[in-house]
Amino acid sequence: MKKNKPKYNQIIEAAVEVIAENGYHASQVSKIARKAGVADGTIYLYFRNKEDILVSVFEEKMGQFIEKIARGISEKNNADEKLLTLIEMHFRQLADDHHLAIVTQLELRQSNKDLRLKINHILKPYLAVIDDIIKEGTREKIFRDNMNVQLIRQMIFGTLDEIVTNWVMKEEKYDLLEQSSDVHEFIMSGLSAKK
Amino acid sequence: MKKNKPKYNQIIEAAVEVIAENGYHASQVSKIARKAGVADGTIYLYFRNKEDILVSVFEEKMGQFIEKIARGISEKNNADEKLLTLIEMHFRQLADDHHLAIVTQLELRQSNKDLRLKINHILKPYLAVIDDIIKEGTREKIFRDNMNVQLIRQMIFGTLDEIVTNWVMKEEKYDLLEQSSDVHEFIMSGLSAKK
Amino acid sequence: MKKNKPKYNQIIEAAVEVIAENGYHASQVSKIARKAGVADGTIYLYFRNKEDILVSVFEEKMGQFIEKIARGISEKNNADEKLLTLIEMHFRQLADDHHLAIVTQLELRQSNKDLRLKINHILKPYLAVIDDIIKEGTREKIFRDNMNVQLIRQMIFGTLDEIVTNWVMKEEKYDLLEQSSDVHEFIMSGLSAKK
Amino acid sequence: MKKNKPKYNQIIEAAVEVIAENGYHASQVSKIARKAGVADGTIYLYFRNKEDILVSVFEEKMGQFIEKIARGISEKNNADEKLLTLIEMHFRQLADDHHLAIVTQLELRQSNKDLRLKINHILKPYLAVIDDIIKEGTREKIFRDNMNVQLIRQMIFGTLDEIVTNWVMKEEKYDLLEQSSDVHEFIMSGLSAKK
DNA sequence: CATGAATGAGTGTTCATTCAT
DNA sequence: GATGAATGAACACTCATTCAT
Structure with a gap:
């Protein structure tokens, strides 16, 4: 749980769900972004890459x-x-x-x-x-x-x-x-x- | 060891080597074919898919x-x-x-x-x-x-x-x-x- | 004019046309492929990259x-x-x-x-x-x-x-x-x- | 030299330096802003676009x-x-x-x-x-x-x-x-x- | 005036598979 | 049986611009 970065945690949680539901290889960044309720680009404000x-x-x-x-x-x-x-x-x-x-x-x-x-x-x-x-x-x-x-x-x-x-x-x-x-x-x- | 199909075994052995040397994700069908000494298409005469x-x-x-x-x-x-x-x-x-x-x-x-x-x-x-x-x-x-x-x-x-x-x-x-x-x-x- | 590779020349000619008509930055590889009448992937059989x-x-x-x-x-x-x-x-x-x-x-x-x-x-x-x-x-x-x-x-x-x-x-x-x-x-x- | 807008000139000078050092295509607005010592958004108070x-x-x-x-x-x-x-x-x-x-x-x-x-x-x-x-x-x-x-x-x-x-x-x-x-x-x- | 977090459109390239020869 | 040229779908990442504060 990183500090008070709500988006960071939203993305982490979304990633777990997306991977669990779709499988590792079908877990596109855009899918994670959509589930987290942020734009694709926002992901890259919090993470270096996939x-x-x-x-x-x-x-x-x-x-x-x-x-x-x-x-x-x-x-x-x-x-x-x-x-x-x-x-x-x-x-x-x-x-x-x-x-x-x-x-x-x-x-x-x-x-x-x-x-x-x-x-x-x-x-x-x-x-x-x-x-x-x-x-x-x-x-x-x-x-x-x-x-x-x-x-x-x-x-x-x-x-x-x-x-x-x-x-x-x-x-x-x-x-x-x-x-x-x-x-x-x-x-x-x-x-x-x-x- | 399947029947007496020499190409079948060539491909199997080539696949083990290619995967061991290159890793799973870098083991393209064409690489296996080359190592086995057969054409890409030949692979599909012996195997349904990758x-x-x-x-x-x-x-x-x-x-x-x-x-x-x-x-x-x-x-x-x-x-x-x-x-x-x-x-x-x-x-x-x-x-x-x-x-x-x-x-x-x-x-x-x-x-x-x-x-x-x-x-x-x-x-x-x-x-x-x-x-x-x-x-x-x-x-x-x-x-x-x-x-x-x-x-x-x-x-x-x-x-x-x-x-x-x-x-x-x-x-x-x-x-x-x-x-x-x-x-x-x-x-x-x-x-x-x-x- | 490279040897007798018709596709190579088709792609070259298509590239000239596409660039002339669309400008350098709007000349996507897929546009060149379409104009040349080949698949996107075919481009990469004849050229290393864009x-x-x-x-x-x-x-x-x-x-x-x-x-x-x-x-x-x-x-x-x-x-x-x-x-x-x-x-x-x-x-x-x-x-x-x-x-x-x-x-x-x-x-x-x-x-x-x-x-x-x-x-x-x-x-x-x-x-x-x-x-x-x-x-x-x-x-x-x-x-x-x-x-x-x-x-x-x-x-x-x-x-x-x-x-x-x-x-x-x-x-x-x-x-x-x-x-x-x-x-x-x-x-x-x-x-x-x-x- | 436009009027007495110091930021305008800061941005102009920063742009020359950034372009000279990084090349045209690697000269992002954010890089110019950083070199000029202003926020990205501030650029758009002085210039319509890049x-x-x-x-x-x-x-x-x-x-x-x-x-x-x-x-x-x-x-x-x-x-x-x-x-x-x-x-x-x-x-x-x-x-x-x-x-x-x-x-x-x-x-x-x-x-x-x-x-x-x-x-x-x-x-x-x-x-x-x-x-x-x-x-x-x-x-x-x-x-x-x-x-x-x-x-x-x-x-x-x-x-x-x-x-x-x-x-x-x-x-x-x-x-x-x-x-x-x-x-x-x-x-x-x-x-x-x-x- | 000034900020900077958030946005989201856009594209080169790989590779499993097919099929005419 | 064997070939290998051709196919085309699929996707991570950048960055100019906006706007709530």
Whole structure:
């Protein structure tokens, strides 16, 4: 949410809707402008080019996404609870925002390498949150020692991402949140120190 | 490998190379034709349209990919060993074919929803192989009961896929195969019945 | 006239007409294509881009222009007659081709610096023809010694060019060719060795 | 210099600089406004539109140009000296104002037919000055009789203009003023009554 | 007088696909 | 079967001008 630039936010919101409804490749700048209620040229007062709109969409939305999760986690006292919170909030936020789910799981992945690299960059803070949970669990001795944090994080993120993507592709026919405890149990057992 | 149509295979191989070298969006039909040593029009004697080339590329390559894994697994006697074999062969086949890894993990994901649905369809036999291992492990009582097979399979596939994608994006700088045992341990612990 | 590429010449001719009729800035590629009776895309099989069309127009037309003058001059036996021939043919060729006159004197001058540099390059052979006459006249002792050939050539070309441009801007209301002898006399007197 | 409107002159001067530095086509109104230190909208309090700025630039600058030459000539007593003065001052004024030379010889020529007609109109007083010298020379019997004044004037102006343009295009690498006497001699001989 | 945010018309170029030879 | 010349739809971005403040 950039300062008090109402047009900036109008355009961001319009972009999410247009991409969710039309698909990445059919999302012309003029369509976004029309939905935002501004002229085509106005877009370029707030964004350098079309790619900049898309990067900003992801930036703004992921910013909120991560911030909420980080806040939720900070109230929990151990890695176990934190992981459950992360899973639940990851699922809930996407389940609650139909358009956002389509855009992040399906449409934005069709972008070219450049844009994907930028998206990966934006994703980093979220990956760092996951890393922190892993490290905390190791300190708390509830996770095994000597784990490759980067690999574990890839497995956790890959698991969550694939589950959400499948849910979106199945047109969100079932309850995503219900899966949380199974996923949590799978990951916790996978990392557990006991054995 | 379709029948004995040499041009068909020339075009498939050319497509993999062209996409790996130029990226999805810079892979024009004319470029594929040139690399395959045929005229542009000839492409359309073997494929309905550009999407059909890409689907066929995935179909042919995944066909071999799955077949090899299925064969490797059939020689193993329990779910534990089968899972390890699947992980190792999944990693090894992509580590051994640089072009294929780039195409499947990065480039083909840029396709539109239609193409991705077709790709998912082609992937089904592989997902079925994973499902079979899960079911076998449950029968063997080495996995927990009452697991949601579909969910577990998504977590396993998501884990493997994310790890390979990260490895490709990091320009294959480290050894992918080395990760196999950690991944296997993570998943096995996650599914394990003991506790 | 390039080889036997009929489309190439159709496009060149169409470009001259379109520019003469609509002006430089209103000469869209699609308008040229329509007048040439080809599809927009066909233009790009024969020309790299729009500028290449314009350069080629000038190249082809000036090529013929210069060639004819060079041929005409070669039949003359002294600098005096050669100069008269050059003036007459310069005027006649533009007087005979209304469209070409408008394009070269008015429209193509609106091009940007890049294009103008290329046009100047194409003009060089013509300037060389003028230089040769000046040198010949000096050898024949009918022109003064010690003249700055480059400067003289600029004066001659500037004179002819300004006269034609004025004639085109006055909508070709009077007879351009009639001016030839006065211009010839002016230049000859200006260069004459007698004094 | 219009009235006592300081902003008017700021904009005129800014326009010359911007055009000289960026070229005709890259000289946006907003760039001129920024250089002039006024808001975009302010431009339109002093000029009807962009073309009006350019016409006014030429008007103001040519007004001074012509006035100085007319004053210089009025001090001379015969057509011969007046012509030399005109040539020298024409060359000197452009040699002394780098920006003006670029703008008048190269950039403003890229304008469309409309603007060029207006520029020609502004040029008329200068052409009249040349005409007067020609007529005076004829009266003084130092020029031939029966000359087509308009044609002679075109030749003189064309000569001077082409020489200056060449000098600007050669990036003003040599001394323009040095050419004056040769040019004067060429024209005088060309018009001379003796023979 | 002065501002500057907002407007919206206009166009060169690519490339998947066709079809006459 | 094979060719490759020809097609034509589709779209991001700039910038002169306006007008509410």
